[in-house]
Structure formats: C-alpha cells, structure tokens
Amino acid sequence: MKIVTVMGSPRLTGNTGTILKAFERGAAQTHEVERINLIDYNYSGCLGCDTCQEVSDVPGCGLEDDGTAIIRSILAADLVVYATPVYIWSFPAGMKALMERHFALVKSRLPGAPSLIAGKLVMLLVTCKGTAIESADLVLETFKREMDYLDCTTVGRYVVDSTTSPNELGERRKDTAQMMLHDLAANPAWIALSRG
Numbered sequence: 001m002k003i004v005t006v007m008g009s010p011r012l013t014g015n016t017g018t019i020l021k022a023f024e025r026g027a028a029q030t031h032e033v034e035r036i037n038l039i040d041y042n043y044s045g046c047l048g049c050d051t052c053q054e055v056s057d058v059p060g061c062g063l064e065d066d067g068t069a070i071i072r073s074i075l076a077a078d079l080v081v082y083a084t085p086v087y088i089w090s091f092p093a094g095m096k097a098l099m100e101r102h103f104a105l106v107k108s109r110l111p112g113a114p115s116l117i118a119g120k121l122v123m124l125l126v127t128c129k130g131t132a133i134e135s136a137d138l139v140l141e142t143f144k145r146e147m148d149y150l151d152c153t154t155v156g157r158y159v160v161d162s163t164t165s166p167n168e169l170g171e172r173r174k175d176t177a178q179m180m181l182h183d184l185a186a187n188p189a190w191i192a193l194s195r196g
C-alpha cells in the first residue's frame with residue numbers, strides 16, 4: 001500500500017518530525033512510504049478563481065505551482081498522514097494553504113458535490129506546546145470538517161501536547177507511532193484494501 005505523509009512543520013527534526021519519522025520507519029517495513037515536506041514546495045493558497053469547478057474529473061487548479069504535484073501525490077496514495085504543529089491555534093501557513101488547495105477536489109457545482117478523493121484514508125498527527133484541549137481543539141475540528149467535506153475516511157487523530165523539545169518527548173514518540181500503526185492495521189477499510 002502507498003502511504004503519503006505530509007509534513008507541515010518547517011522544523012523537519014522537531015517534535016512533529018520526530019514522531020512522524022518513528023511512524024514512517026514502522027510503516028516502511030510493509031508499505032511504500034513517501035514523505036512530502038511542505039517547506040520544500042513553492043505554492044500558494046487558493047485564489048478562489050473557481051477554474052477547478054469547470055472540470056469534473058481532474059483537480060484542474062488554475063495555479064501553476066508545486067501545489068499541483070502535492071495534490072497528485074495525495075490522489076495516488078492509499079493513506080495520507082497529515083502531520084502538523086499548532087501555530088496560533090491553527091495550522092501553520094503551508095498546511096493551511098494546502099487545505100485550501102483541496103478545494104479543487106470537490107466539484108461543488110455538480111449534484112451531490114462529488115469528491116475526487118472520496119473514501120481516501122487519512123490520519124492527523126498534531127503537536128502543540130499547550131494542552132490538547134486548549135491548543136489543538138480548533139485544528140482537530142477544522143480537520144474533521146475538511147475531511148467530511150472531502151468525503152475522506154479518518155483512521156485516527158493523535159495529539160501530542162505539552163511539547164518542549166524532541167529529546168523530551170521520551171516514550172511518547174514511540175507510543176504515538178505505535179498507536180498510529182496499530183489503528184491503521186486494525187482499520188477495516190485498510191484491511192479490505194490490503195486484501196485487494
């Protein structure tokens with residue numbers, strides 16, 4: 001199975017990256033894993049031009065930047081893991097811009113607003129310095145609504161809060177990665193996909 005991880009922190013070896021790497025190592029034992037570090041891509045948020053709504057079977061975004069390649073990788077994945085720190089109670093700008101670019105995947109002018117990634121399996125990993133309830137609540141809710149809009153299937157959402165430095169994550173690094181791998185293996189949609 002193809003797993004695409006989308007890394008939203010500009011700090012590649014920070015808290016989010018450290019946990020994500022532990023997950024990727026475990027997943028790579030049996031699956032193909034591709035990492036997208038958003039910091040390496042040059043793209044903007046949605047312009048609201050609605051060019052994408054003039055076509056029904058492809059994203060058709062009017063912007064000619066690296067966002068097209070990111071969306072192509074997401075479309076090709078069986079599972080997409082979005083990994084992000086909390087910035088100002090929200091997503092960092094790069095992750096927010098990518099969420100906006102997902103707009104091209106739902107054809108809202110057509111009856112039933114078909115989604116080009118309907119049924120796609122997704123996970124969310126969040127890290128934050130404050131408590132989960134006070135700091136990550138808006139990110140969790142935004143992600144839930146966005147994935148509902150896209151008609152994706154959420155396998156799990158994980159928050160690692162009260163972060164200081166990657167070294168001080170201690171057992172939480174391995175435990176969170178294990179939890180993600182466990183939930184993935186136990187998900188009925190994933191099991192069905194694995195059986196072909």
Ligand SMILES: Cc1cc2nc3c(=O)[nH]c(=O)nc-3n(C[C@H](O)[C@H](O)[C@H](O)COP(=O)(O)O)c2cc1C
Pocket residue numbers: 009010011013014015016017084085086087088089090127128129130131135136163
């Ligand atoms: C610009 C900026 C804004 C932040 N805003 C918040 C916030 O609103 N709430 C919070 O709990 N932590 C906030 N943090 C802390 C990070 O979410 C936290 O340290 C996170 O684990 C960093 O992940 P990273 O090491 O992968 O970049 C912020 C950090 C930065 C740099």
